[in-house]
Amino acid sequence: MIHRLTLSDVLAEHARSRPRVTAVVDGEVRLTYPELDERVTRLADALAARGVTAGDRVLWLGRNGHPVLELLLASSRLGAIFCPANWRQSTDELSFVVDDLTPKVVVWERSEAAAPLSDDGWILAGDGYEAFLSSGSPAAHRDDAADALPGDPAGARAEVPGGPLTGGPLTGGPLTGGPAHPAEPGDDTLPVLALYTAAFDGRPNAALLSSAALVAHSTALLVVRQMEDGFTFLNNGPLFHVGTMMFCLATLQIGGTNVFTPAFDAEEVCRLIDAEKVTQAFLFGQMIDAVTDANKDGKYDLTSLRFVSHSAEWDAMTTVDDSPWCRSKMGGYGQTEVGGMLTFLGLAPGAAGFAGRPSPLVQVRLLSADGSEVPSGEVGEICARGKSLFSGYFNRPELNAEKTRGGWHHTGDLGRREPDGTITFIGPRLRMIKSGNENVYPAEVERVLKTHPAVADAAVIGVPDDRWHQAVKAVVVLKGEATAEDVVEHVRTRLASYKKPRHVDFVEAIPRKGFAPDYDALDAAHGGGGYPGS
């Protein structure tokens, strides 16, 4: 009992240790830790009054905002499971989530297009977000959710006058005043967060993360990012994705300030960094270019941002951070099922591997299909154990048994130990080209293609081949002069010959799903077949 530490406990401590620290900024809403704690107490009471108890699911349909953090913390206090749904999904996709998760309560972002189905449905009117108590049957859930957010919710949101969430103190509503801070410590091994991911067979699965796992993962981030008191994170990436959520939670863990904005907007990001003295935001590549461009006249002071080096202009307007996380290339290897990051580039300065070294709170093994460890230098499935790992997928007992066979979480991704012990991420296990008897991993070839000075972007697929079963095809975006022969030769001199492309298509842009190439679209457009593997 004395070892437990839930997310709710983390908040309860900050309310005492950091009474004057701003926990949350969201539009006009500014909450200190005691104020956040008080709102979470009342929200937990309101959810409890709607019948939410340990193990029940609470679903959020809406964009980024302080309700996401508050609902997560209130769910933690009750032992319930909170899921922020991907609001970019179609109505059909949202309906699947509602059917699959069977939430006890659905809460959605206020918008004129999302009227409640009945008066009974609103439980926190006047609070800037609204909760709907579902009628209990999965079908009703689905219809309610679909009605609540017809079409593209982002589009619906755009019609709302007044901009972002209005927030303010909780007012009115049927607050019952139950023991929201229970005397007994909550069980921190219970799932508290569900994030949909891993659509292995076309349908996504809700990865369940416990308070213990989230606290552990946050602490690993504190180590690698060297986060301190006063850290201020701008939540401009989607909170339904672990990439933003993990920094939101690490910021909570260290008692810093979470600033919310509904979605990425370069000018608004500049304004918020300046106004709130933001330490870190969720920014990559083209987003950094957009922010640089939005601030090219120096209108905003971005020097509070301590971030990765990117371009001369960017580095001049921000502070280049020297923490391991930012020192060279940001990142490492991760997935939702490991809490976010499994390995960090920052723990492997000058490493041979492309993914760095494991978090101090996990073990990694490269395993063969029979469960034995493959020797250093050979490709195996990246498997893991440790404090930050998930608790399986919601309601998927067979899949969970398969993923944790032998006491190791099987990531579904392939990797390799280099001689210095660092790990190279090879690519998804099921995204493998079989050429002759050899395995070719697209990510490896893509990485080499992108080192050619004339190549702006590249993706690799397998196409049918009479002799080799499949042949490697490169789809390439040029930024300079190069022939197909140049590109093939570039790969041939850097990788085993069987990995070099036999075909090259030049295109204007690589279709993408999020950060990853859209291999289905590439397959369709460039003659794929038998790929991602038979």
Added chain:
Amino acid sequence: MIHRLTLSDVLAEHARSRPRVTAVVDGEVRLTYPELDERVTRLADALAARGVTAGDRVLWLGRNGHPVLELLLASSRLGAIFCPANWRQSTDELSFVVDDLTPKVVVWERSEAAAPLSDDGWILAGDGYEAFLSSGSPAAHRDDAADALPGDPAGARAEVPGGPLTGGPLTGGPLTGGPAHPAEPGDDTLPVLALYTAAFDGRPNAALLSSAALVAHSTALLVVRQMEDGFTFLNNGPLFHVGTMMFCLATLQIGGTNVFTPAFDAEEVCRLIDAEKVTQAFLFGQMIDAVTDANKDGKYDLTSLRFVSHSAEWDAMTTVDDSPWCRSKMGGYGQTEVGGMLTFLGLAPGAAGFAGRPSPLVQVRLLSADGSEVPSGEVGEICARGKSLFSGYFNRPELNAEKTRGGWHHTGDLGRREPDGTITFIGPRLRMIKSGNENVYPAEVERVLKTHPAVADAAVIGVPDDRWHQAVKAVVVLKGEATAEDVVEHVRTRLASYKKPRHVDFVEAIPRKGFAPDYDALDAAHGGGGYPGS
């Protein structure tokens, strides 16, 4: 199962992730992580062959050295509990430990004065340390230990020719080759380390720390000390004390290098910092002065040491570290039972409290005698929950129930929340002077006394007083000119009047037990009575 991470697992990961990193330096012994892992495997096999299984105790009688870390890791692999005994203890004290802990195996430092009792007793001959399989009865244990280390073991050690432990690869001995890396992950909630402390009633108690607690505490240290790959820690403090052990383990956690030296020697510390490019050592106050003095001719390069600012000379020969741990004053509040540190000054820059803010992995409450939380600004017992807390004392069920009543670990120390939420450490609950109806805490008065420019050191006790029951007496060491009236006035203007000393004795030195004043000696010499309280 997939969430477990024992100390043995941490080593197993480093053996893969850091194959070329030096894990251990001890005299002539240099071990990479794979070499350390291999030795620990063989040691675990040898212990298992002597019947050590889960829950059994393994006792080390000897000074600092790589055997301490190896025995701890081998015990972790077997689920056993390792205890490094205080080698400064008398034979009687050691006999108490052997009787109390009933170890399955006692391992001691080789010395000519510590001959084995029988041929059967040696299990790792030739290895620089030896393990003795006890005959099983507590009485035999006690006699064996007393015979093994007659008188002062440090004195015995001094007679050994050849200096520190000789080490080298394990050779010979009955290695059985059992499955030292079990396929099933070990239970990381089992105790793995026992450290004697907390002599509440005159006899010490063995605080049990699990792998989970030690890993959590190490990670908190990684955060606050901003430890990174390449961190090198000089274990020059005693490893039977949590203050050194906690940094040894944090260095293990991040995959750094642990350098061992038997005890503090200023010249040897200089030599090792230079030779091994040490990042941090276990140094305070007068030890830093001694090191500064030993290197006053600049013979050694100490710039690898990134440490707290101390004096102009010290700062010039080292690198002043900017991590939160070193930024202003090092430390915080801690005790063995919380894994080391519970609060950190480095998490409370510019704090009002003297002890900082809690580790990100714990909660702290100031509780009254009835278990309710005292309001901010009032004194209560410092109580805690969280990931780094101990698992109770070995074989003390009643004491354990009392210490964890209400689901909180009761530290036995008093503290106060300041308006900024930071914590002030007041002093031991049982070391309280009752003057009139007021409580006076010696530590608080001592702290103020030491801010007087003419005061070098000070301790405070209670002496019998007809009117007030007890009166405050200050025992003071001067470094300049001051009268008793000056000293009293200094306190009177800074604390409530009833806390000011009514008596002042000037002395040459304050008797100490470790870092703390020896209050029993002070009581005897300066007319104490009714103190530490009736």
